[in-house]
Amino acid sequence: MIQLRNIRKTYGKHSVLNGINITVEKGDVIAILGPSGSGKTTLLRCINFLEHPNEGEITIGEVAVDCKHASKKDVLALRRKTAMVFQHYNLFKHKTVLQNVMEGLTVVQKMPAEEAREISLLMLAKVGLTHKADSYPSQLSGGQQQRVGIARALALNPEVILFDEPTSSLDPELVGEVLTVIQNIAQEGVTMIVVTHEMGFARDISNHIVFMEEGRIIEEGKPQDIFNAPKEERTKQFFKRFTNEWSYSI
Amino acid sequence: MQLDISFIMTAFLEILQALPLTLAITFVPLVIGFGIGIGIALIRLYEVRYIHRVAGFYVSFLRGTPLILHIYIVYLGIPMIFDRLSAHFGWGMNSSSIPLIIFIFIAFSLNAGAYMSEIIRSGILAVNKGEIEAAYSIGMTTRQAMWRIVLPQALLISLPNLCNMFIGLLHGSSLAFSISLLEINGKASIVASTNWKFVESYIAAAIIYWGLTLIAEQITGLLEKRLRTFAKGGVA
Incomplete structure (x- = not known):
């Protein structure tokens, strides 16, 4: 179980997160939606301390960290419980696809190379890239790179995978392949927190939607409730555009 | 004064003895x-x-x-x-x-x-x-x-x-050479003043330096090519 309690983050005087509370159960797929600048990505990056929250408490499994007094050891412990998929993939450019996926297993989890290799190849098979194992990231398309990023995260077998706008920098044509892969993993019961602008995707894969604006959670609930019958005025306004788009496309 | 081309070769060989020190x-x-x-x-x-x-x-x-x-x-x-x-x-x-x-x-x-x-x-x-x-x-x-x-x-x-x-x-x-170590330049100065052939000696020294530089550039080029295999491809 993952618990975020009263997470606050400020940059100087500018307050980005104003006390966020979220509980994620094992197997949950949480989608965080909201307009640009609402703090979605910052929240996600606070969970693995790529941004240091100023206040709050993060609990992942048996690791509980008081953000204000987080030590290096705490941060490392949180990072070893999580994995992240980035908007810009962030693969290690000087390593092959297979090495990218193995890196965390051999270096961080100290797994013997042979075992790490097996697991990594299994993960690459899951994202459909076994044939690219010996390629370098620069030889792959954006969609393929992102799938490697997903395999890298999956290999670690983390408590939760954090997706930071995984399709935002992809060609429209390549979005589909990445979404399909994420959907497949979601069905396997991997716990995920997904920040995305793909509304339809969020609705289809998540079992809980969090709508944020200005560093606050405005509304949250089951996808069908949020999409079809939002309670808050701001949420209605936000999803109106989306539902309209759908009616146009028919 | 006439340039003694053949002495450049003589000087070259003599100065080359200082190569290990320079390296x-x-x-x-x-x-x-x-x-x-x-x-x-x-x-x-x-x-x-x-x-x-x-x-x-x-x-x-x-x-x-x-x-x-x-x-x-x-x-x-x-x-x-x-x-x-x-x-x-x-x-x-x-x-x-x-x-x-x-x-x-x-x-x-x-x-x-x-x-x-x-x-x-x-x-x-x-x-x-x-x-x-x-x-x-x-x-x-x-x-x-x-x-x-x-x-x-x-x-x-x-x-x-x-x-x-x-x-x-x-x-x-x-x-x-300023603290009297006889590397290539120092050796060239010695060869120059003992034979009264200054330009020839220094040309010989220059050739050695230039040659070493060319080799260094070649090696770097090869190294870069070899190590940069991951940057091949070109798809962004």
């Missing part, structure tokens, strides 16, 4: 300076408490003064310190027993370290920040991320500049 004066400081450079670059990047100021001063001072001065200060200063320490601790040794080349190694290494720290620092800064975040996200420590992800890429980025550094040191090694 030693180039390579030893290159290696030591590289170590110093990485250390200083990391200290300055991570702003290690107190010592990063010392490191900053070191780089600023060494880059702000000419190499020939470093040679003089080391050559004249170290014996003073050495003799005083020797007297104090009763080592029973005199600074005159220190081989000349040691002073050159020290002066050149300090000089090269200052320049290389800046080369390596800029290389480290050029590595994609996202990859460092990715390294952290899979649970690597700062040290693991630095050694496994950042430095290999940073050094590759720095390779052309490090090659320049090598060339600079190679040519700088001619200053070792």
Whole structure:
């Protein structure tokens, strides 16, 4: 179980997160939606301390960290419980696809190379890239790179995978392949927190939607409730555009 | 005065005897300076408490003064310190027993370290920040991320500049003659004045330096090509 309690983050005087509370159960797929600048990505990056929250408490499994007094050891412990998929993939450019996926297993989890290799190849098979194992990231398309990023995260077998706008920098044509892969993993019961602008995707894969604006959670609930019958005025306004788009496309 | 073409060849062969010394004066400081450079670059990047100021001063001072001065200060200063320490601790040794080349190694290494720290620092800064975040996200420590992800890429980025550094040191090694070490330039001066053939001797020396530089460029080119296999492809 993952618990975020009263997470606050400020940059100087500018307050980005104003006390966020979220509980994620094992197997949950949480989608965080909201307009640009609402703090979605910052929240996600606070969970693995790529941004240091100023206040709050993060609990992942048996690791509980008081953000204000987080030590290096705490941060490392949180990072070893999580994995992240980035908007810009962030693969290690000087390593092959297979090495990218193995890196965390051999270096961080100290797994013997042979075992790490097996697991990594299994993960690459899951994202459909076994044939690219010996390629370098620069030889792959954006969609393929992102799938490697997903395999890298999956290999670690983390408590939760954090997706930071995984399709935002992809060609429209390549979005589909990445979404399909994420959907497949979601069905396997991997716990995920997904920040995305793909509304339809969020609705289809998540079992809980969090709508944020200005560093606050405005509304949250089951996808069908949020999409079809939002309670808050701001949420209605936000999803109106989306539902309209759908009616146009028919 | 007529140019004695054939003497250039004679001088060339004679001066070539000084090649090992020149190479030693180039390579030893290159290696030591590289170590110093990485250390200083990391200290300055991570702003290690107190010592990063010392490191900053070191780089600023060494880059702000000419190499020939470093040679003089080391050559004249170290014996003073050495003799005083020797007297104090009763080592029973005199600074005159220190081989000349040691002073050159020290002066050149300090000089090269200052320049290389800046080369390596800029290389480290050029590595994609996202990859460092990715390294952290899979649970690597700062040290693991630095050694496994950042430095290999940073050094590759720095390779052309490090090659320049090598060339600079190679040519700088001619200053070792100022404390009467007979490297290529020194040897050329001797050959020149004993035979009264100055231009010929110096042309011969120039050819040797140039040849070494060409070889260095070739090796760097090959190295870059080999190590850069991962950058092939071209799909963004």
